[in-house]
Amino acid sequence: MESEKIGVFRVVLWVIGILVSVFLVAPIIIVMITSLNEMPYMEFPPHRLSLRWYRNFFTSPHWFEPALLSVRVAFATAVSAAFLGTLAAIGIGRGQFRFRRALEMFFVSPLVVPVVVLALGLYLLFSSLHVLGTPLALYLGHTVIATPLVIVIVLAAVRTADPEMELAARSLGAGYMSALWHVTIPIIRPAILSGTAFAFLISFDEVIIAIFLGGPDATTLPKRMWETIRFEIDPTLTAISSLLTCVAVLILVGAEGVRRTFQGRSAR
């Protein structure tokens, strides 16, 4: 009787779990299928298949140029966020000074500040510095929102890494920078790499800062998509959405692969 009840409970739980999974993933899959449609309007399920919207994306400068700008901004953001985030994580994880806890909270606080508010502040600042509507403005704004994530990821790695390793290197005569570079950094490298990948993705997909600070001259792919969704619906959006999802999945799988490789190596 009791075990029967548990059986029913598990079945109900699985039904909910499957429904939630469908709710989460189905929209993305539906867009992917719609993107293969041949008609000049969106149709699901598509009657005739074609890749014309993908071709449209890669051949039209209207879409491709914003995509290139997005890649450039995201690359610069990823490198800077990785650098700043790693320094902050090592400083907080290894340094011994007062208010470390408070400083850590401060460093991750952009994660909860509404991006609209930050974008407003940056708009006021950048308009007086005349950098509004430049890739530089986007890069600076994106670095502020990407760095906290790198700090969270790398700090977790710094905390689990054994500090005695560095001390050992130091006591064997390694200089401070040398111990940092040859001992600490290699230990936390997987975390830095996945932090960099996620920083890239955050910048690459970011909409609000791109809208507020981009202006007409620095249009990223998300900004162009935003404008298109608002004013006309173009089936090219379905192709871009599928491509963006693939980029995200590739980065996710890549970061996981890096983590597993390094884990496997250290286990041996």
Next chain:
Amino acid sequence: MVMAGQRRPMGPGQAGFWRSRQGLLVLPPLIFYLLVYIYPLSRLWAWSFFDQHFTLEFYRELFDEPAYFKALTNTLEISFLAAALSLMLGYPMAYLMATTSPRARNVLMAFVLIPFWTSILVRTFAWIVILGKNGLVNHLLGRLGLIDEPAKLLFNMTSVQIGMVHVLLPFMVFPLYGVMSRIDPSLVRVARSLGASPRRAFLRVFLPLSLPGIGAGCVITFLLAVGFYVTPALLGGQGEITLVMLIDMMVNTLLNWGLAATLGIVLLVVVGIIFAVFSSLLGVERVTGK
């Protein structure tokens, strides 16, 4: 270049010295944060108090106009509902992930992770494709003969909530799963062997132990929902104005920067209060997950 072996090995005192120096690494990021994060926010703060010279005019305007107060309560209501719905869907999902086989867990985890890392814009657009006038749902309903003309499923509160919960759900599932996976399953088994019914064992043992996850998940989703911009702008109608929509209106149509800045500060203060209240209720460690 001095060879490594020629250097004097350092004693414990020096170790402390070098350890303390590691803290200096926070300086470059700190300077960056002050210039590109704190300085712009303080500019925003200053803007809310100045119109040629010091004034409280903007704040008075906010308090005098009931529509602004309504926007605040709307924002809180919508965010609360979104967080509550995320909890209702996220709790069973996380529970399933924490109690099932590793293989099934990995599959479920992928179903949460893939949308989590997919662009918000893509996911919002997906709901337009599904719920739009010629979208999938209308197509199906028409095929089944349930409706004669396309139902208006977009640009209302329901579509905003669907879109928001879709974005927020992973932020609920991760902290819940994090806490649940660390609950010792033998505790529930002990309760059962001592005669508790499955329901009682869950309500008296598992649920209380998962409370930190519920707290963290609710704070994160609520805070994110308060600052949502993309989803309400693309899926919402004009009926329920939120603080963020007001800011957008001030900037893009009314060009009232003073009021926009003031609204931004109000939004920031609301987020700060929510965070402070929850973290004092739950303890900062539980909210930040450490």
